[in-house]
Structures are given as structure tokens and as C-alpha cells.
Amino acid sequence: MIKRRKYEAGKILLEVSRVVNSSMDPDEVSKLVLRELRKSTGSDHSALFLMDEPSERFILSAADGFSEDEMDNLRLMGGWEVIIDYMAKRKRPLAVDDIHKNAAFKFKKIPFSGEKFPMESFLAVPLETRGKVVGALMVSNRGRPGHKFIKKDKDLLLTLSNNIAIALLNARLYQKMKSLFLSTITSLTRAIDAKDSYTSGHSERVMKYTVAIGRELALDEEALESLRLASLLHDIGKIGVRESILMKPAKLLGYERRQMRLHPSIGARIIESMDDSDIIRRGILEHHERYDGKGYPNRLKGVRISKEGRIIAVADVFDALTTDRPYQKGYSKEEVFRKIQDEASSQFDPQIVSAFVTSYKSHPEIWSK
Numbered sequence: 001m002i003k004r005r006k007y008e009a010g011k012i013l014l015e016v017s018r019v020v021n022s023s024m025d026p027d028e029v030s031k032l033v034l035r036e037l038r039k040s041t042g043s044d045h046s047a048l049f050l051m052d053e054p055s056e057r058f059i060l061s062a063a064d065g066f067s068e069d070e071m072d073n074l075r076l077m078g079g080w081e082v083i084i085d086y087m088a089k090r091k092r093p094l095a096v097d098d099i100h101k102n103a104a105f106k107f108k109k110i111p112f113s114g115e116k117f118p119m120e121s122f123l124a125v126p127l128e129t130r131g132k133v134v135g136a137l138m139v140s141n142r143g144r145p146g147h148k149f150i151k152k153d154k155d156l157l158l159t160l161s162n163n164i165a166i167a168l169l170n171a172r173l174y175q176k177m178k179s180l181f182l183s184t185i186t187s188l189t190r191a192i193d194a195k196d197s198y199t200s201g202h203s204e205r206v207m208k209y210t211v212a213i214g215r216e217l218a219l220d221e222e223a224l225e226s227l228r229l230a231s232l233l234h235d236i237g238k239i240g241v242r243e244s245i246l247m248k249p250a251k252l253l254g255y256e257r258r259q260m261r262l263h264p265s266i267g268a269r270i271i272e273s274m275d276d277s278d279i280i281r282r283g284i285l286e287h288h289e290r291y292d293g294k295g296y297p298n299r300l301k302g303v304r305i306s307k308e309g310r311i312i313a314v315a316d317v318f319d320a321l322t323t324d325r326p327y328q329k330g331y332s333k334e335e336v337f338r339k340i341q342d343e344a345s346s347q348f349d350p351q352i353v354s355a356f357v358t359s360y361k362s363h364p365e366i367w368s369k
Contacts, residue, residue: 030062033137037160038064041153043139045119049078050135051088058083058136070118077138083124087136093125093158097148118142123149125157137161185232192238202319205369207231209315210308212366216355217311230283230308231315237267237284249326261296264288283308287316292346303349310349314340314356317347322369333367 034046045065049058058078066074077083086094096102098120122140126133137157139149189203210231214224238246241263245256252260268285271277286300286309293301295313305313318340324330331339337360344353360367 027062031064033160034062034064037137037139037157040156041123041139041149044141045139047074047138047140048135049138051133056084056088058087061135066118073118083136087124087126088133091126091128091133093123093154095123095149095154097121121149123153123157125154125161127161185229189232189236192235201369202323203232203235205319206234206312206315208366209318210311212359212363213311213315213352213355216359217307217352226279227283227308227311230280230287231312233267233271233280234284234287234312234316235263235267236270237263237265239270240266251327261288265297279306279308282306283312285309287312289313290347291349295347305349310352314348314352318356318367 030048034048037043037046043065045063047063047066048061050061051057052059060071060075060078063071063074083094086092099122100120119140120143122138124136124138127135127137137160139153139157186204190201192203207228210227211224214227219227241259245252245259248256264285264287268281271281271284283306285297286305289295289298289300289305289309290313291302291305291310293299295305300309318336321336321339322330322333337357340348340353340356344350
């Protein structure tokens, strides 16, 4: 029996580790944990509650096996005094065979809406890390005559609880760090765009357009994330171009154009010190390359240009040509749409143009400023 319990716990932890390493998405980790717990304990449902420190209540974070109609009743459990007392204060598991007959609930009116509470029996254990309760795991059943959660079930949940708490906290921390990083990058690009008042918001619009094209190309989430960062940072090299050139209210002279054309290389050098940045770096470096090999800085041709570079090229031109400049009024979206189609196989990758056309027609709200 002990070997079996260890096997079940090890199997779940292995799956949790796999998900954490592949996505670091708290929702994915939670879904996997709850699904595996249901299978391992033979329960009707499972749920994860996380502690809300300001209110000192458990807030429902994820659930598996409950119907939509039952979710409101389930959420109420996080505020029950007996749940908070056992989980948060005593840091002890709580097993209830029949919620309507259990002594802890017998003389209390169970606060729920609707005609039936979504469970009759449940087993909950606290999630604890560094001596602090951060949540609770629960498995539960609908009315099953004679069913009880046994010691094996409790031991399995307790074996998993600390490891799962750490995995969930790490995933949440990663998401916070990722959000902070993206906010910092966005602030930086806004500062760069602000150097030229005529391109304010350019980088964020290009990011929006590139992600839309990437979705039409069915890129996975990891590829979309690299594309999102590369497009947001595609003009970061302009930080090394003189403001007199960036803000010149007229067409650039030859030597000024040469200076401006250095910005992809400058941007790539800024980014190359980041870990695992090669995909992002190439997107920045190659967003002014042309499919026919007549672009810059390296006159790359066709698929020798990174996919990121080829996608950003389309989005960048769309935004640039639809933006008013001191010396030139922006073209209409329809005119630029046709121009990009006309430039397929010369300036742009025809596959990317096809994805652009599909997105432009299917989601016109994305392509409006």
C-alpha cells in the first residue's frame, strides 16, 4: 500500500514538473494537479483554494468535476470558519464523511444557494510553504452511501501538498516576473517612440499586428512570446541614433539614411547579452531585410531571413505607411493593404502576406489604430 501511494504521488509530481518546465503557467499546473488527484483518489471532483491574506479567507482558484451551477456554492466554502480554522490556523487536514451530519457543521446552517450543496463528503489538506499556509487542496464526492476518504487518500494529499505548493508559487512568481519584465520593456519602447512624436505608440502597434499574423500562422505560445518581444523591441536600436535624425521634419539625406539603417544592428547588439535571446535578436536585426534580398543590414534573401524578421517586416510597414509624417500624410489602410499584397514575393514573404490578409479581413478591429 505504501509503495502504491508513493508511486501515485511520484507520478503526479512528475507530471507537475513536466508542466512547470514546459509552460510555468499557474492555470496549467492547477488543472493538471486537480485532474490527477481525482483519478488517484477516485473522487467526483477536486478543488484548489488559495489564501487571500487581506481577508484571511480561502479563495477558489481552480476546480475539476463541478458543474457551472455548483461553482457558486463551492466558492462559499473558502469563507467557512471551520475550514479556515482547520486549514489556516491549526494547519491540519479535514476529512468529512457527511457534511450534513458532521459535528463541525451539525449546528451551523450551511450557507449555500440553490437546492443542493455540490458535495456530501470531502477531504482537504493545507498547502504550506516556509511555515505559512498559502492554500488548500480538496477532493470531494457527491452522495455515495457508505463512502469515506481513508488514510491512504489523506497520506497521498499530504505527500503532495508541500511540493504542489512550491510548484504553484514558483509558477505564480514566474508570471509576475514575466509581467514585470514586459512592463519594463514596454516603458522602454515608449521612451524610444517618444523621441519621435510622429511614431508614438508604433512599437506596441507593431507588436499587436505581429502577434495577429503569428496566430494566423498557428505559431505555438512559446514562438508567439518570442515574436511578441522581438516586435516590441524591434526599434530599440534607435536609442543609438541621433535625435536630430530621428526627429528631422523632412526626408533624410543619404548619410542620414545610412545612420538610420544602423538601428537594427545596434538593437541586436543591445539584446544579445540576454539569455536565450537569439530568436529575439534575429527578429530585431532582420526586420528591414527584404524577401528578394535587397534589404538591410545583411541583404538576406527568402527563408534565410528569420520568420520573426519576415513577420515584423509586414507589420512594421503597415504601421509606418498608415502614420502621418511632417513631409508625408499617411496612406489609408486599404491602400497599404493593397500595397503589401502587391509586394508579396519581392519585399515580403508571400506566406506571411497571406496570413496578414486573412487576419486583416477576419479581425479588422486589430488593424485599426
